[in-house]
Amino acid sequence: MPWRLLRFGLSKKHPEPRMFTAHDTLKSSYDVVIIGGGGHGLASAYYLARDHGITNVAVLEKGYIGGGNTGRNTTIIRSNYLTPEGVKFYDKSVQLYQDLSTEFDLNLFYSTRGHFTLAHTDSAMRTMRWRAEVNKHYGIASEVVGPEEVKRSTPQIDLSCGGHAPIMGALYHAPGAVARHDAVAWGYGRGADMRGVEIHQQTAVTGIEVKGGKVVGVHTSRGFISTGKVICAVAGSTPRITDMVGVRTPIYIHPLQAMVSEPMKPWLDSILVSGSLHIYVSQSARGELVMGASLDPYEVHSTRSTLDFPEGLAAHLLDMFPFLSHTKVVRQWAGMADMTPDFAPIMGLTPVEGFYLDSGWGTWGFKATPVCGKTMAWTAVNDKPHELITGFSLDRFRNYSLTGEKGAASVGH
């Protein structure tokens, strides 16, 4: 290793190819323009190139790759959802995830941990049983277990949670996993880049040109480009983009915060989630506890974090693990979650021809990155929704046919 480092020290130019090609100029037209260089956008570009042979694609990113919610989530991957639409969709995503490290030749540190969703009330137990039955029907490893199973997996836990929220049982999902979120975005980005897709960072979209109900081009901070197809994968910035094409959506933006502790020896193997205590926690490969909570209680379009958040989260964490009382918090941050009324995403076609939405990813988007890329690429190519995303169409809010995922999407709602 030191010799290799020496090569970097002595060489006047960077001796290895960069992860991504830097493009000085935008072309005047592309077959597909993807707005948003996060995991979802880059995965869409990757599958457009790999599965459909469409490489005249530009990914436009206002900031830097994976700098939005891709780099701000708590990296949990699971498929134990509530609705048949959700379960089938997320299961496909978990399957895709398991092969990604090999496919990218890049270690994503994909680590299958087992995932417990703790239930502290009768009504929570009811939802767990419901989820377990739906999951099992679709072949997902998912079962209701008693408190003793939780204790066996994580002996450090206080099953009474400080006496005020005793754990009655849990939904156990063996395939539950964590992975390095940046690596997912970088892997997809490099895969797309190698196949000829252009990734343009520091390039903001300032307008979208629509003529006769059809997308004809995109105005950017670096000039106009013409295109017939636009995929919008911008999470918390979705309403700004949909306003450019006059598409109304139910999406509203609340911040979601997370934090990590100082690193410690490995002790927490499983991923633990508690809806009642508004917490999810896992231990990263670096030894940090990665923790998140529920949404901030009101609309804000910024990524500033607050003091109330670590206070509240720490209190709940101590209910579960009193021995952590001297643990320090080293980082906290926030992301802008694009929430929907039924806690399911909004994907596919819109009233504007050639404008495809991959949005409404609220607090549950990271785990869906591969399947979103795959289905959005298919949808844009065929101009009709992929069969896995028909339950997530924007139309459902006109037809009152919602996809109620609230009981499984995240905590504290």
Add this chain to the structure above:
Amino acid sequence: MKLMTCPINGTRPISEFVYWGEIRPAPDANTCTDDRWADYVFNRNGAPGVKKEWWCHTPSNTWFIAERDTEKDKVLRTYLHGDDK
């Protein structure tokens, strides 16, 4: 700590308040179309900007209106319903 000013009780920690969303006039249920009604039920103005919102100071159950910049998270002014002069 974030703060909010209740028109009756003065400036208090924001944890004493609940947010009830942007003020949206309801269409007339008897005359409006199904599409218009669905739009009212579900769709929101999700882009950032200065919005007029319902807030409630929960200990005193005081409902009032806050004008807030949702990008800077800055409350510009608060007043009781009907006091918008």
